[in-house]
Amino acid sequence: MTTTRITGRLTDDSGRRTRKPRNILTYVFLGILVVYFLVPLWFLFVASTKDAPSLFSGDSALWFSGEFNLFTNLSNLVTYNDGIYLRWIGNSALYAFLGGLGATVLAVLAGYGFAKYNFRGRDLSFAILLGSVMVPLTALVIPTFVLFSELGLTDTIWAVILPSLLSPFGVYLMRVYAAEAVPDELLDAARMDGAGEFRSFFQVALPLMRPAVVTVLLLSVVGTWNNYFLPLAMLSNSQLYPITVGIGLWQGLASQNNGGGGGPSLWTLIIVGSLISIIPLIIAFLSLQKYWQGGLAIGSLK
């Protein structure tokens, strides 16, 4: 497989003959899919604009009713419990940033090493790595918890960040991509010109690997941001919770005393809090789409 095939995948729709849309059914099918995939998000948005009574009235779940309460709900959200919500968002951002970035750096280095250096033990280590992709990561959470508790690391930010650095699939993606996108001739030429190994990596290889780097970065950031099992197991101090565990905590509390008393209903906070928590990643995906859309194809190359 040549480099042109990869770059062919990266270009979006250009260079492809447009076929005439003959079939109205095609559009109906796509329309139904779009509606299906958007309904929960639409519900979330509409529900975020309601106060508790109109939320529970249930007579127009998918349309606005009552007063437009979005901004009241937002201000309740950020002030509730001394602004714990903002703290959770901040924690999520910190964990996702450090965990995702760290995992990406490790994956890029290792993927490049596997692809471009024929070191002793390479094939065996890579075979082990591929096998490890099949290990369910949740099976590691309980023993990691016990190990960390012996080291006094549970209930610290490191309990969430350090295990998130592990991304065998990221290494696999980077290796496949680097093997095809970085020509050996180019590296040899750089070496002839006197560039050291690390300079060749940073100045020649890394720019060529950019789409895969962005993809792996997005995948690991999303993986850490969305993780639930690991922080749920590791953390007991609610000040350290990421947003997923925090919202889960609220939902458990709200279900226990359904109806609630006065003040902002926890349910309205859960809804508006959920809405805010999905916005950062949606923006990241929309703004970086030209990179990841091509990058995601890498894994399917054989």
Next chain:
Amino acid sequence: MADVATAPATKPATRKRTARERQHSRTGWLFVAPFGVVFVVFLVTPLVYAFYLSLFSKGLATGTAFAGVNNYIRAFTDPSFLKGVWFVVRFSIVLIPVQMLVSLAAALVLDNLTNRFARFARLMIFLPYAVPAVIGALMWGFLYSPSFGPLEQLFGADAPFLLSPDNIFYGLMNVVTWQWAGYYMIIIYAALRGIDPTIYEAAKIDGANAWQVALRIKIPMVRSALVLILVFALIGTLQFFTEPQVLGPVANGTITPDFTPNIYAFNLAFKYAQFNYASAISFSLGAIVFVGVYIFLFVTRKRGSVL
């Protein structure tokens, strides 16, 4: 996935390793080493440690004692564990084909269109991937809920409650399909874009219609993408945890503490502090996933050699 064809980075001119090659080998290790450390510390060590923990048992009176394979005998005769395994296996068998069908159909349709609506649809279908599983499950929990959701408006008093014991299977299936189908669609779509369009021209000259092109050319050519997705889906579904755990509080007791093996292990460890037995459950689940995926890859690879 193993057969990544990479030519050796350098072709040794002689059999003897030169100083330059040794240097080359060392640099290669330097690149791989940071990941290698993380791999050993956070994957190999917990795995070995889980196995070690699973060989002991802890009693109030007896303290920690070597138990050999007793925890495993207990696990594989424990109705809670077996019921959970049976649920996730059944769930995978039904869910994965549905998910594949939705994502494959969407990818094939999108591959045939190049207008603005298609681009919009592609992004919207993908969007749920960016939504945390916790939030996705919550949103569907709201939509299913009799007090918030639209189902009662649509169906009146006969509205199905998708979190009841009879319906939870489908309720969860819908959540997971919603969450992941778009991601799988994008992977298939990207693979479809990689097919050389001149193949279609040739097929057209031979008189193939759109269905034949899709079934005989496109699907076989994205086979490796489909296998990759299947493996992901299988690994993900067998360790099912987040969605049922999140829907638990609103499902009126439908989600039992042993609903899936992972939920069971979590509750054993963190509610009952039975870390040894929980490790045995985790390790057994890991082994089931590993063996299941390995068998699957072995079977599909054999067939793949025809290609």
